[in-house]
Amino acid sequence: MTLKDLTSHIEDIKKSLNSELEQVDQKELEKELKKFLEYGVPIEQAKKTIIKKFGGETIFNNQSNTDRTLISKLQPNDQNVNLLCRVISINPKDILVKGENRKIFFGILGDESGTISFTAWNNIDIEKEDVIEISNAYTREWQGNIQLNFGDRVNIEKTDKNKLPPEAFKPKKVKVNELKSGIGSVDITVLILEINERVVNVNGENKTVFSGIIGDETGKAQFTSWFDFKIKEGLTYQITGGYIKSWRGIPQLTFDENSTVKKLSKNTIAEDAIITKKLQIHDLINKKGAIDIKIEGTLIEIKAGSGIITRCSKCNRALRDNECTIHGKIEGKTDLRIKSIVDDGTGAINIILNKDLSEKILDKKFQDYEKISQEDAINDISKKLFAQRVLVSGNALSDDYGTTLIAKDIDIINIDIKQKSEKILQDLEELQ
Ligand SMILES: [Zn+2]
Structure with missing residues (x-):
């Protein structure tokens, strides 16, 4: 953060302090703020703490929310992206950068408008289901999809889960040919055409994953389930609360223990209704x-x-x-x-x-x-x-x-x- 950026934050702090304390030394505030930032305290948190310390009241609340972007509005190469979103999935991945092992994180974030996949190039302290405020992230296009990146400048703060209540994620009713990255939580009725199970290692733990092909009268798609819903080939299910992930342009329905899977009567979708x-x-x-x-x-x-x-x-x-x-x-x-x-x-x-x-x-x-x-x-x-x-x-x-x-x-x-x-x-x- 440059000195110029700091000055505007210090102005904020001064405005929040009552008049008798206004003679608080500018240099002192600067020193305090820098100290917090050096310790990695998010800027808004640091400002609130300093104001409290000098006996003031925060009057610039929700300032970080005023320029919040909805996920559905993100474009490739956006800079300084600020989001309020829920962590839908997060996974670590070991990669080799210039011959050195490095741990990165990737996953999916969602808000009431949709979902986006992200990559964090540094360690981040967030978990699945957290509601977070992100500032200074940036986007890139990767294999035809917009992706969010957390670089060195990103600031991530956990916030009150009620800021994005579950009701905000009302699943959208869709058909198979409408599945694509970013549409958010979906409600879909499909016939299971193929299902396979395999064991994968996630964070050192073995987990059984179920994947295969679903279809309806509009087309076929792949799916992955991270929970054993006892899904069977040849039966029709209503799957609510799943998300779309893309791999090389192919959208895939992903769902887990937070989703609902309901078996429907056998003839809801006839096998011969599904054509190539x-x-x-x-x-x-x-x-x-x-x-x-x-x-x-x-x-x-x-x-x-x-x-x-x-x-x-x-x-x-x-x-x-x-x-x-x-x-x-x-x-x-x-x-x-x-x-x-x-x-x-x-x-x-x-x-x-x-x-x-x-x-x-x-x-x-x-x-x-x-x-x-x-x-x-x-x-x-x-x-x-x-x-x-x-x-x-x-x-x-x-x-x-x-x-x-x-x-x-x-x-x-x-x-x-x-x-x-x-x-x-x-x-x-x-x-x-
Ligand atoms: Zn080879």
């Missing part, structure tokens, strides 16, 4: 990712890195010049893949086909390409696939390079045949 949704590429890019969706478009480019490649035998990353970015020079294993771009007229997206799908769409075996040069292989792949119309399904992920669809299935659609068969059907109908 077909999206326009433009919408998919806007969404920054989604699981289990379909696109239809034209293959406009076969990219470098297609054909026979060598993968690291330890981590499966594609090797470059026989080197893995993690494991260095290493024996590899060969594989076949296709990296391409699909364009549907509304936008273009990267797609990746694994060996099985590459063999399927090329109608050739991996061994056929192993026999020929890489150049001949790429030429052959381009000749077969360039300008073909395809229907691709899979999961779309986002990173700084854009959105990529990891294909689960692909088919070439022959438009002529499709149109012809439609014509025949029409003719038949007219005959009837």
